[in-house]
Amino acid sequence: MLKILIADDEYFIRERLKHLVDYQSLGYELAGEAANGEKAWQLIRELKPDLAILDIKMPLLSGLNIAQKIHEEQLGTKVIILTSYDYFSYAQESIHYGVFAYLLKPVDRLMLTDVLQDVSKNIMESRHLHTMADQYYTEKQANIFLNYLQGDTLPPEDKPLFDELTDKFPHDTPFALCLIKIENKDGEPYILKNLLSLIKDQHIFEDFYPFIYTDNICGLLIFEPSLTRLEARYYKVSGCIPETFSRPFVIISGEPCLDFTRLPEEFQALLSLIGHSVFLKKNRIYWLDECRDITASPQRFLCNFRAAFLISLRSGNPEKACEVFTEALYSMAEEAPSAYNLSIVLSEFFLSCSIYTNEIQEASGTDNAFYVHELMENYLSLEEIAAWCSSYLSSACHYPSSAEHASPNILVSKAVSIIEASFADPDLDLSFIADKTGYTSSYLSTTFKKITGFSIVQYITKYRMEKARALLCDGSLKLKDICDRIGYTDVFYFSKRFKSFYGYSPSDYMKMNRP
Template sequence: MHKVLLVDDESWVVESLKDLVDWRLHGFEVVGQARNGAEALEAISELEPDVVFTDIRMPEMNGLELIQRGRSASLPVHFVIVSGYAEFAYAQKAMNQGAFAYCLKPFDEIEIAGVLTRLDRMLKEKKAPSERSLVSLVGDSGTDGESGRRLREELRKHGVLEREADGFVAVVSVGTGELPRPAAPCLVFKTGAAKTAVLLGSGRASAVLDDWQGALPPGVKGVGVSRSIADAALIGDAIEEADALAYHFFIAREAGPHRSLPFREAELRQALAEMSEAVREKGDAEALRALDRIEALFREGALSIRHAFQVYNMTVSLLYKLGQTETILYGYDQLAQTFADVFEMMDELKKLAARDLNQAEPAGAEPRNRTFDSILQYVTGHYREDLSLQSLSEQFFMNPSYISQLFKKEVGETFTAYVTKLRISRACELLKKGDDTFQEIAERVGYHDYFYFARQFKKITGATPTQFREAHS
C-alpha cells in the first residue's frame, strides 16, 4: 500500500476527503493528517508517506511553502494540491514547482480516483527498478566482490548497518499476509509471490522480533530468522536459512518467529543410510523402523523442513529405483501444500514403503509411443503449472510410476529434470528479449520462489540470471 498524508486546516475537509473514495481499492492508505505545513513537515519525517494531499491557504506555513521546503530537502514524496477556484493562480505556481496534480473543492470522486490511478502507476514503476536491483544484488552477492560491496552500500544507505561490526539478520515471512513494517531501519522486498524478506541490523532485531512474537497478522503462515552475519556476500545464504526456518510451522505447528537451532543431522544421516540399505534389500520392516526413528527426531524438534524435504525426496527416489512412482517435489512451498505437516508426510512415506517394497514392477501393459507423445505434448504446454506425475496419471488414466519410466526411456531423463529444463529454457528467452524483473520471470515459468529459481537457473546454465541477462543484452 502507498502511504498518504492529508493536510488542511479545516478538519471537515480532511474527513470528507478520507470518506470520498475507497483508498485501499486504489492501492493507498491514509496514515495521518496535519493542520498546516509545519505539522506536515514533521509528519512527513515521521510517517514517510509516498503522497501528500495539501491545501494551499493554511496558517503558519501554507501549501506552496510546504512544497518548496519538501523539494529543497529532497523529500521522496509527491504533492497533490486540493483547493478552490479562488486559489487557482497559487495552484498553477504549485504545479510549476513540481506538484503532481491539482484537485478542486468541492471534491469529485471520479477526479480523485483518476489521480490515484495515475499515482499508483507511477509509484509502482518507480519502485520496481529499486526492488529488482536489490533482489538481483542479493542473488549475486556471493559471486564476486562488487555485488557484495554494492549490497553493503545499500544496507548502510537504509540504516541497516550502523557500524561495520554490528552485522545484520535476515527475516523471511511466508504467506499472503504482511508483517508490520519495523520502526527500526530495514530493507523489505519480495522474494516470491507469497514471501517477503526483511534485512535488519542485529542490534535492533531482538526488539522487532519480540513485537512480532505471538502477534502475527492474518495470512502470515510462518516467520524465520537467520543467524547474525557481518559479510554482505553471505546475505543470500542468510535469506535461504531464514526461508527454511519460516517453514518451521510445518514441523512445530506454530508460526514463529523461528530461529536457528542445533539440528541433529548426524542421527538423520544414520537413519537415512539404514533406510537406503533396507530398500536395497527390500526389507520393509527395517525401512519402517528407520522412518520411525526419523519421525521421532521431528517430534523432538531436532530437524527442520530442509531435512523433511531431504527425507521425502530421498525416500521416493529410493523407491523409484525399484520401479515405483517418482513424485519428487520442487520446494518447501510444494511440500507444505501437499501435506498438513511433517507427520502426515511421514505417514504417507511409511505407506509407500510398506506397499512398494513388496512389488518391484508396476502393473499395466506398455502403451504405444503415440500415447507418450500426447503426454509429452501436454507437459510442454503446461510446464508453467504445478505439474506432477500424479496429475498426469489422472489426466491420462495411467499408472504414475509407468509414466515416470516412460520419461526415462523416451527422453532419457526424469520427469522432474524435463520440466525444469523447459522452465529454464523459457526463462532464458524472457531474459534475452524482455525487461521483466527476475521475480516476474520466475513466476511466469512456474516458480513461486525467486531464490529457488535462481539456484536451478545457475545449475543448468552455469550463470546467475543477472549474469545471463548482461551477457545477452
C-alpha cells in the first residue's frame, strides 16, 4: 500500500478529502493529516509518505513551500496541490518544484480518483526502473568481482565499481574464500539463490560476500578472524543443505588470511579442487591445504583399453566391455584422481563406443564432448557415472534397427507428448518414458537434453511447475488438490520444489495473484 498524507488548515475540507474516495481500493493508506504547514512538513520528514495532498495556503508553511523543501531534499514524496481558482495561475508558476498535479477546490471525486491512479502508476513504474537499475548495478559489480577472482585485468571503467565494493569489506579482519558445489541435475534456476538466502536469513556468517559462479557452484568471501568459529559455521551450513534442499554437496575452503591480492590464486586452486569433487566424499567440508594435488599421467590407465574394449564388443560381450571400462575408471580414481584424468577416461570410452557403433550402423551424430561435460558437471560420484555409462553402453550395443529407429527429433516429440499426457501421474519419470518409447534411459536422456537443452527430469519439473502456477491463480483450490493434479503426493515436497524453481512459495504466489 502507498502511504498518503492530507494537509489543509480547514477541518471540514480535510474530513471531506479523507472520505471522498475509497483510498484502500486504489492502493493507498492514510498515514497522517495536518492542520498547518509546519506539522505537515514534520510528518513528511517522519513518515516519508509516497504522496502528500497539500493546500496551497496554510499557516506557517504553504503547500508550495513544502513542495520546494521536498524537491530540494529529494525525499521522493509526490505532491498534489489543492488550490482555489484565484491561486491557480500562481500555483502553475511553481511547477519546477516537481508538483505532480493541481486540483481546484472543491475537489471532484472522479478527478481525484484519476489523479491518484496516475500517481500510483507513476510510482510503480519509477520503483520498477529503480529496481532494474539496482539489479543491473549489483550484477555488474558481481561480474567485476568474478573477473577479478579469475585473474582478469580490470578495465579502467570497472575500477571505481570494484573499489566501491571492496571498500565495504572489513579491512582489518581475516577473510576466507570458499566454494560450495551442490548437485543440481534438474537445472533449477533458483537453487543457489535460495541457498545463499538461507545462509543470510539464518545469520550463519556475521559478515560475508556471496557470489554465484555456475548453476551448481557458488562462493562465499567470509570475514572471520577465528578458524574455529569459521569451521563451526561451515558445519552449520553442511546441516542446512541436506535438510532444506535434499541435495548432496561439497564445501571447499581456504584458511583465513589478510592478503587480498592472494584471492585470484586461491580461487583458481579452489576451483581446480572442486573440479575433483567426484572423487571426494559427499556432504563434507574440505580445507584447501589438506587436499593433495595429483598430476599423474592417465596414459597407463588406458593402456590397451580401446583394443580390449572393442574386442569385447565385437565378440558380442558387452558385459566384458563394461568391466574393461569400469576397471580403467576405478584404477584412475585409485592412483591419480583428477578431473583432467576423468575427462580423458570418459573421452576414450565415448570415442571407442563411437568407433563400434559406426561399424554396425550409420553414425548417430553423437557429441562425445557433450556427454563428458554433462557427466563431470552434474554427477558427484563415480558410482553414478559408471552406472550411466553402463546404460549408455547397453544402448549402443542394442541399437534399434534402422526400420525401428526414429529420428532424434521424432523421439523427443514423442517424449514431450508422453509428459504432457501423463504429468499428473506420480510415477512419471525417465524410466516411465523410456518404457513407453522403447529406448534405453541413457540414450533417451542424452538425446532429449541435446535437442531441448533440458534433461527429462528438468522438463517434467518445468511442465508441472507451469501447470501448478496456473492452478494457483485459480484461488479456489487447496494445495493438496493442486498436488494431486500435477503428480505430487507430498505437499511439503511440492512446496519446496516450487520455491526452489520460482523463488517464492506457493502460498506467497497465491497472495500475489489474488483478485
